[in-house]
Amino acid sequence: MQRRDYDFEAIEKKWQDYWEKNKTFKVQDFSEKPKYYVLDMFPYPSGAGLHVGHPEGYTATDIVCRYKRMRGFNVLHPMGWDAFGLPAEQYAVETGTHPSITTKKNIEVFTRQIKALGFSYDWDREINTTDPKYYKWTQWIFLQLYKKGLAYIDEVPVNWCPALGTVLANEEVIDGKSERGSHPVIRKPMKQWMLKITEYAERLLSDIDELDWSEGIKEMQRNWIGKSTGAEVDFSVCGQNDKIRVYTTRPDTLFGATYMVLSPEHPLVEKITTAAQKAQVDEYCRKVSTMSDLSRTDLNTEKTGVFTGAYAVNPVNGEKIPVWIADYVLISYGTGAIMAVPAHDTRDFEFATKFSIPIRCILKPDEKEAAAAGIDVASVLEGKLCWPGNGVSINSSNSDGLDINGLEVEAAKKKTTEWLEEKKIGKGAVNYKLRDWLFSRQRYWGEPFPVAHMEDGSIKLLDESELPLLLPELEDFKPAGSGESPLAKAKEWLNYTDPVTGKKGRRETNTMPQWAGSCWYYLRYMDPFNEECAFDLKKEKYWMPVDLYVGGAEHAVLHLLYARFWHKVLYDIGVVSTKEPFKKLVNQGMILGQSYKDERGALVPSDMVEHTEAGPVRKDTREKLTEFAAKMSKSLKNVVNPDDVIREYGADSMRLYEMFMGPLEAVKPWNTRDIEGVYRFLKRSWRMIAETETVNAEMDKSQLRLLHATIKKVSSDLDTLGFNTAISQLMIFANEFSKLDKLPREAAETYVKLLAPFAPHIAEELWEIIGHKDSIAYEKWPEYNEEYIREDEIEILVQVLGKPKARIMMPAGASEELMRNMALENDAVKAAVQGKPLKKLICVPGRLINIVV
RNA sequence: GCGCGGGUGGCGGAAUUGGCAGACGCGCCAGACUUAGGAUCUGGUCCUUACGGGUAGGGGUUCAAGUCCCCUCCCGCGCACCA
Structure with missing residues (x-):
């Protein structure tokens, strides 16, 4: 076999062993240096191993960490495992293999693959959510949530998946099917643990503003929380004492309400339905209740509903309006009842059209807006078209002191709400789309709840001293089928006796969802082996917040919202010092x-x-x-399997290619052929340093300029995570300097340092070859000198009427006067101007001149 | 339908935010070295013979537009009866 000049296989092994043996990246708490906390979203160790998407984010953060270390920061860069979850449990059901065995095996594969890429994690801080020493504190946090009144049990219609034998969260249901396996999902009421994330809705929303996250993700979170402001209004039911309370964002359209709709699940439905309508209403409710979410949303196009026979009174004009039920009104939002204004709400319009309910226009559309939307105003006024946009109120006054005619929407809303409050029939109100978090799963492989259901019906929290509550050993991991978790089969484990009172109870059989462990793992990294508390307060104060958090966009709302919620609760009980956990967030593109x-x-x-x-x-x-x-x-x-790429081209090439493909946040197509380019670049770098004589020689002006321009560009690109352009600058440098027979020492050393964050193995090796004994990991990052970058002469473009005509070398600091004269004297320019009178001359110093004739 | 991104050579992508479009890389073409090349090096490579024309298409602002404004089309992601 021929000698390979750049033997990445040997080099990478050598330095990975070196880093491990010397604990090069072990990090000290409370260092004098400024701290910098860089976090990767920790992976679920699946059986499939790493795919090329994982190392994309990991490489980016690793480059930043290595750069920050060389910049003198004390960098916390940990890795761990989000190891509870369904796949290992499913495998256990199929094969009887305990999930902990599967998990352990998968973690070994992941660890080997991750280490093969040469990431500078402090492996001494590795954590695992399935480790009892870890989930002890997940359980502890649950106790705190409960004590704060944020955890409760509720009977709620949940997404029951018969095939998986478990309940799924809304997020795990896509188009009415389970995210995992695409099995059908139906609705079934069940007793579930819920977390009151809604209590934090306002803070979760308003604190988004101070985060350094991409606008897209912030907007997704805002939409998910879905705040709206409007009013609650009471409508009395004719002939009864009951009142129907509705929520509306458009109190200004009360005069246009021609009917009401209750959700089929609304508690008043049964009470107000007349005998004549009862059969129909019951039938409709029955049909809706058995419908899956999929078929319910399927009806998107065609509205359905049934008249209850009851009437209500519109409080602004005393008019009797019919009360319907329809599944387009959701029990879980607002009050579960609406006033319907078909003239100004598209859904109500569709419904009213179908069931021939009157449509009354009480808002004259804004002419401009209507024209832009292609809507005929006259048709709107006749009630033939729906206008949900802006305009001024018409036909909107009563004899009881309310008159909003002529007012624009905002003013009309305000005035109506004030009137409602004064008459005590309504009030201003705020609503959120965000629902409480369904926090239990009917699974084995998750954190057990630290609670017991006592025989007297009370709920007993385990004492902190009883934690961790371990998962029982089981032989059969199949779900109980009834909807209960496999834990219901753990006979002895189920029995609980209160150590103080001796009272008996049964342990909770649900386990926590996978999100639980990932809600606070970033805190445990700071103090991973603390047995006294979840993490030390002083360490938290030193390390938090996370300065840079990188992960996939699939966690844009859920994980990030849940983690923010827990963090705020922990903030409220005084164990964390920051309002928000993740200062800067970047989502790598797929x-x-x-x-x-x-x-x-x-x-x-x-x-x-x-x-x-x-x-x-x-x-x-x-x-x-x-x-x-x-x-x-x-x-x-x-x-694409990273192992194959590493075998063929080495880890450094793999890292470089992942970064060179394009911007971190962009979705990018993998093309194995393109790796050739970065591989050649590394080979060229190798020859330039390792196989070229290094001499103590001065660089000439243009060499100095390129060197310093490269320092500048690479540094600023690293600050903005512009890895692809930083690498291209390194390529430009190597293309030039590899032409030299003898390489000036300063150029060699600086270049190797600049390369080190990106391709650490080759950089360490080259650093050693040019005569250094210690690792390059903590070498001082090079500084550039603007002096050297500055050009004496700059090529100035001369345009005539915006068309490039000449390029003239001019002194760097040339005055406008000088530039102007030099331009006008140029032959090519003269030819273009042809003696025509000068109308205007634009001079941009250091750049160009544009002559207008 | 609503919200958020985006559309630049054969391909991945650059462009100091209004100032020479196509950096860097892949691919391709030609050449050098070579027993050999999936090694390396050199040169070329947006279109057009040229004049010129080009950043999805059309209009506008400007001395100057990939970049700003208006309209249209297309692609991706998210939400989806939230009153």
């Missing part, structure tokens, strides 16, 4: 795989594709195929 489709657009698995000179064809039929990028999946066989 990496897509090379995929193929035929002319009909049918997808073709990658192993069926052959590459010919004319392009990709289908192996068996020779049909022409087109290449495109699609999410990596088993079925398309377009998944």
